[in-house]
Amino acid sequence: MTYSENNQITDLSIIIPVYNVEKYIERCFNAISNVYKSNNKIKIEVVFINDGSTDNSLLKLVEFRNSYNYVKIISQPNLGLSEARNTGIKNANGRYLLFLDSDDWIDLDVILKQLTLTFDNKLDFLSFGMRYFFENNDDSFPRPLHPINYNKIHTGIEFLTQGYQPSSSCLFLLNRNFIIDNNLLFTPKISQQDVEFTVRLMLCAHRGYFSELIGYNYFRNFGTISLPQSQEKLEKYLSDAIIVAELIKSNIKNYDIKDKDVIKTIQKNYNSVIWNLLWRFIVKPKEVSYPFKVKCIHELSNKKLYPIKGALKTRFQRITCLFFNVETLLKLFYKFKSH
Template identity: 35%
Template sequence: MEFKYSIIIPSYNADKYLDRSISSVINQTYKNFEVIIIDDGSTDNSYQKMKEYASKYDYIKLISQDNYGLGHARNVGITEAKGEYILFLDCDDWIEKEALERIDKSLNCDCDLLIFDVNLITSKGEKKGYLKGIEFYRESTSTRELIVNAIPAAWNKVYKRKMIIESNVKFPEGLYYEDLAFSKQIFLYTFNVFYLKEPLYNYVSNANSMIHTKQMDNCFNMIEIIEIIITKYREMNFYNEYTSELEFVMIMHLLIYSTLRVNSINPFSNRQYLFLKYMKINYPEFRFNKYIKQFDNEYRKIFEFIIKKQYLHLWLYRRLGNKEGN
């Protein structure tokens, strides 16, 4: 059977969430899809639960591997996928019942990438907000706009499988923040993009999931991720064309979000300064980046604290405003 969609679900110790996640796929109103579940060395009861689903539904394929991490699991899923289009679903999240039906009605035969919106869910299952797939959307899905304004998650997008295979873009393995590297690279290969302004994905903020960390050392993976992105743009001779956009990516994800993560762990850590130091050395004019004007008042304040190295002030401000890094 030829499948139109391949839904890739990496899973690690997700026994508490798997039923909700997999059921949201099984119960889709649109039925032409396969599910590829990659068990990433789980030590709880989740693998047994996955086996039961795979034995019951012939369109579910289960792959078991040692604990290599999220990036490796997704790359395995891409290799095994047979559908025309690929979606990623994290094991503690779920998709809306009509997600595939809405996606299928919006896709055209030339579409390389479809982006949709996201519901933000608390660990208690309560809806706490809404995330646009493309922030500051200006009726444009140009590469420039995607680099700057498309959220870098893998799971709110539908990718043409042929495009991924031919681009040879892969998720970095053994690093956190692999979504950022994958998305910013794949945007170079997406020539026909559609933005579906509907929340089809439910993202759960769960501190125990595969993609969250409170270990300070992991926060510094972001420097390696940024280097991967920059290397790709240089190799393809696009670096000069998108210098301002890439600089803004670094401002957001390296300077702001990474500093916020370290600051939340230890506001007295001298290591917070390393992100600012990196920017000063490699992009000394970053403070004048044209996209900074998009900042709301809260981000402007956070930016100022970081630039002035007022890390304790930043920590106190966050306790009041609770602005979380992504």
Template identity: 30%
Template sequence: MNNPKVSVIIPVYNTEQYVQQTVESIVQQTLQDIEIIIINDGSTDNSLAMINLLAKKDQRINVYSQANQGLSVTRNNGIKRAKGEFIYFMDSDDLLESDTLKICYQKCIAEQLDFVFFDAESFYDDHIPLREYQYQRNLNIEDKIWNGIELLKIQDDTWNYRSSACLSFVKLSFIQQHQIQFYPNILHEDELYTALLYLEASRINYIKRTFFKRRVRHNSIVTSKFSMKNIQGYFTIANELNLYSHQHPKDASLIHSHVARMLNAAVRNSCHIPFKERLKITRLCLSKYKKYITYKTIGILLFKSFISFQVLERMSKKINSSI
């Protein structure tokens, strides 16, 4: 297919139980002028055989296979292959409302947008709740064309920022012009990719609909136990955004605030990993990321399992009043 309206990129790694349902939710989109790029990232289960069968039924599906390289590299390879005017990233175990691509495409064309974003809701595999995952924003903002800086600030200020790449529908030429890609070999790569979308965009808008359905299941990246690899990913993202702020000093204040929110949440999530690793994180926070991390966060990282939240509040106030 030459020059489809949308390229949908679906990385696949060991999701044989879910990938057919995911691909069908894309095949059944009311916008039919699309290409579906499925990249098998070295699956060791029956995923490749399943997507090859799906490709035989629909000529819009193109299947590629590679040795396992991780989600970032796989998505970047999808960008290189994309021919669509717009691009959408879909995860291989989730679902998409059937009118999503059509509504997003029409809005982007009508308003000449760099990208449009929307909301999601989670559902549980086998109806077994694991924990609560909040993907909805419910932003009460005017339906108009915004620049990315404005909407990033609004979302940060209202605690409504959501980083998933699956919640943005983006013009391919915009990504190419600003050379926005996924940082390889880290977890939480969406945090950097999506932040850069907002920092570079001059024309964006929001559709207040829960188009995306996130499957919450055991043994997925989302539900895996927080580890040192997670926090290393966040530190890498902080480094990259800090570098970006030096290159764009007018946006430095917003970037600093955004990184501080992200890092404090990530460091607090590290409070249950082994104590030796928590000490290592503490040293990094106090030496390299001191301008982002609060003393309250350090207290939670080191002592949450031993003392109450109220004690941490008092400790934080006492430390802050003495510096």
């Protein structure tokens, strides 16, 4: 991938993939523009990646660009969230990057305060907290904290072994040079891409920081860019978990990891992805067909991801795996619950 020349004249690039979100994009952008009017000592750019939208999203983006000189629009065919973010990385000029989904919004004042901390400490990344909002519900809920050392600088591996749960890439301020030097791009054409991306992020980072401050607002709705909207897309979303687990496992070889504790931590993460898939088939028995479930088990087996071997995160996972790993019994149970 070819990157734009980065003269580091911008402090922060906010990368926003856009696909058919005309209903939400103004809220997303206004949360930035309204704060930036009175807090513009730090230079930002907002990089919209129009990922083949067919509604009026692009018209709204043009309105933003005509009114604000820090807005950039890049249009491409519909390639998906991963490729849109990669395009943003390629074209960003900021010292630090922040990914923002177009139906969510950020608390920019919190982000800018944290950005100063990243500059002062030359961090590879800084992570902040998130609160959830739900459609047709005015209540919000903070995301539970990770079982890690907050407000201290550690390597990414230290955070991973402490118990960081791989999650949204939108909760990070990312040093752009660090991202480029380590070729930390998103895997194309898969969902759940953030899980495997943030594992690689942790394995590469020498200076990371987790803040307890909340800077991101996640809006849960059924039309979001990252959630499946048909049975076909649902099945792809679920089967992509197998690819994600395989990618996480491959890091042991790709990064030549020898430390037993780190290997155990990576095992916990890819095994948990597999466990979550098998458990979902139990708690949502009619969500997908029995043949699809069997197909997933066979694919896991072919990739040497099943039966589940090695470390898991919780005692409940370890106990239930005694059942999960008996393939004949698991298939019979799935078949019974599917009727």
